[in-house]
Amino acid sequence: MKNFKGIFTALLTPFDANDNVNTAELKKLVEWNLEKGVTGFYVAGSTGEAFLLSEEERRLVYATVKEAAGDRATLIAHVGAVSTKQAVEYAKYVESIGYDAVSAVAPFYYKFSNAQVMEHYTAIADSVKIPLVIYNIPAFSGVDLSVEEASKLLSHDNILGIKYTSNDFFKMQQLRARFPEKIIYNGFDEIMVCGLSMGVDGAIGSTYNFMADKFIKIRDLWESGNIKAAQELQAQANIIIAALIKVGVMPGEKAVLNLLGFDFGVCRKPFDTLTDEQIEYLKETILPLL
Ligand code: MN9
Numbered sequence: 001m002k003n004f005k006g007i008f009t010a011l012l013t014p015f016d017a018n019d020n021v022n023t024a025e026l027k028k029l030v031e032w033n034l035e036k037g038v039t040g041f042y043v044a045g046s047t048g049e050a051f052l053l054s055e056e057e058r059r060l061v062y063a064t065v066k067e068a069a070g071d072r073a074t075l076i077a078h079v080g081a082v083s084t085k086q087a088v089e090y091a092k093y094v095e096s097i098g099y100d101a102v103s104a105v106a107p108f109y110y111k112f113s114n115a116q117v118m119e120h121y122t123a124i125a126d127s128v129k130i131p132l133v134i135y136n137i138p139a140f141s142g143v144d145l146s147v148e149e150a151s152k153l154l155s156h157d158n159i160l161g162i163k164y165t166s167n168d169f170f171k172m173q174q175l176r177a178r179f180p181e182k183i184i185y186n187g188f189d190e191i192m193v194c195g196l197s198m199g200v201d202g203a204i205g206s207t208y209n210f211m212a213d214k215f216i217k218i219r220d221l222w223e224s225g226n227i228k229a230a231q232e233l234q235a236q237a238n239i240i241i242a243a244l245i246k247v248g249v250m251p252g253e254k255a256v257l258n259l260l261g262f263d264f265g266v267c268r269k270p271f272d273t274l275t276d277e278q279i280e281y282l283k284e285t286i287l288p289l290l
Contacts, residue, residue, distance in 0.1 A: 002074040002100045004160065004183045005201040006039025007216050009208040010047040012253055013061055015265040021057050025263050027068035029209065036212045039202065040074030041065055042103065042163075046140065047206035047250060050078055052268040055086075062094050076133060076204075080104035084120045088127040095128045101160055103133040106143035114149050121153055131160035137187065138166055147174045154179050163187055163204050164195070173198045189215065190241045193234045196222045206249060207241055210256050211290060236289060243285040247278045255279050256286055 011029065014022040030041065043065045044050045044058050053061065062077050069075060079090035079102045091102045104124055106117045125132040134153055138144040144166075145153070153159050154175065161179075164172050165187025176184055176199040186195030189205035192215060208215055214237050221230040244252035251274050254264040259282065266273045274282075 003039055004074055004101070006074075007037075007202060007208060007212055007219060008040045008042045008074070008076065008185070008204040009033045009038050009212055010042040010045045010204050010206045011061075011065065012206070012209050012250065012257070012264060013044070013048045013053065014254075014263065015268065016263075017265070019265075019268070021053075021060050021064075022263065022265065023060065023064045026061065026064050029257070029262065029264075030065055030068040030073075033209070033212055034069065034072055037216050038073065038208065038212045040076060040100070041069060042204045043075060043077045043099075045078035045080075045103070045135070045204075046105070046137070047209075047253075048078070049250070049268055049271075050080065052271075058090065059093060062090075062099070063097055066097050066099065074101075075099045076101045076103050078103050078105070078135065079124065080106075080135060082107045082109055084123050087120070087124050091124050091128045091130075091132075095130050099130060101131050101133055102128060103135050103163060105135045105137060106141040106145075108141045108143065111142070114143070114145055117143050117145070118149060118153060121159070122156060125156050125158040129158075131158050132156075133160050133183065133185070134162040136162055136164050136166060140165075147171055147178075150175055151178055154182050161185065161201070164200070167191065169194055169198050172200075176200075190234075190238050192218055192237075193222065193227075193230055196230070206253055207237070207244065209253055210260060211237065211240065240286050240289055243282060247274055247282065248272050252278075252282055255282050259283050259287060260290075 014025040077094035081087040161183030186203035
């Protein structure tokens with residue numbers, strides 16, 4: 001089994017001038033992140049604009065990343081969909097092309113009960129041999145599983161762990177204590193050291209697209225007991241993240257990659273296209289810190 005502990009870049013999806021997925025740029029980013037030493041990639045998640053892609057485009061993104069990374073990284077495909085059937089189809093597809101795990105946000109919009117959400121997750125986990133990572137992001141999905149409910153899912157043999165994108169560290173700690181063998185990923189990059197202090201195994205994040213090196217270092221510093229230095233590096237990363245939040249995280253991240261020589265285009269509508277002033281602001285605030 002591949003290594004599931006470490007820093008995973010939640011890849012952005014580049015679009016070309018005609019608003020098509022730019023596979024060449026995606027491959028370039030995968031390569032650059034591998035050089036920086038990431039453990040793996042989280043593919044077509046929130047950051048990858050999963051819900052703004054057609055089914056065909058999502059499959060193209062999965063295939064492109066696998067083609068680029070080969071066996072050099074642990075690949076987790078986000079297969080989340082409102083429909084269980086659709087999520088299972090994506091899961092079967094990525095299993096067939098050699099992914100190491102699948103992950104999914106809770107089904108949203110219809111305000112499904114937590115029991116229905118759990119059934120959805122169980123169906124995905126049962127449909128493939130590669131393991132499932134639950135993607136817990138209550139702020140976006142509107143679904144907040146209790147410790148009991150999450151524990152029930154984590155007891156499933158084919159559920160590997162949870163990507164935990166929430167500020168509720170008490171809940172995180174309770175899951176950590178109950179499931180020492182399962183994988184817990186920190187979700188919000190800006191509070192990674194908080195996650196480390198509660199015992200996460202790694203982190204999946206969007207800002208790693210262009211600053212994975214900082215977070216690899218934060219984790220290494222933490223694990224070698226250098227807490228003060230880890231906190232300082234987190235503080236530096238947070239100046240960057242605060243600037244991204246000011247303009248919109250994903251449009252901002254694409255703009256940063258473009259400033260660094262990539263051609264990632266802009267996010268799909270209804271996301272904002274940044275103004276020249278906003279891009280200049282990111283250039284002045286972020287580039288000197290990279
Ligand atoms: O993958 C990301 N979450 C979302 C995790 O995009 C919702 C994070 O990396 C955030 O983008 C980041 C900025 O808030 O922490």
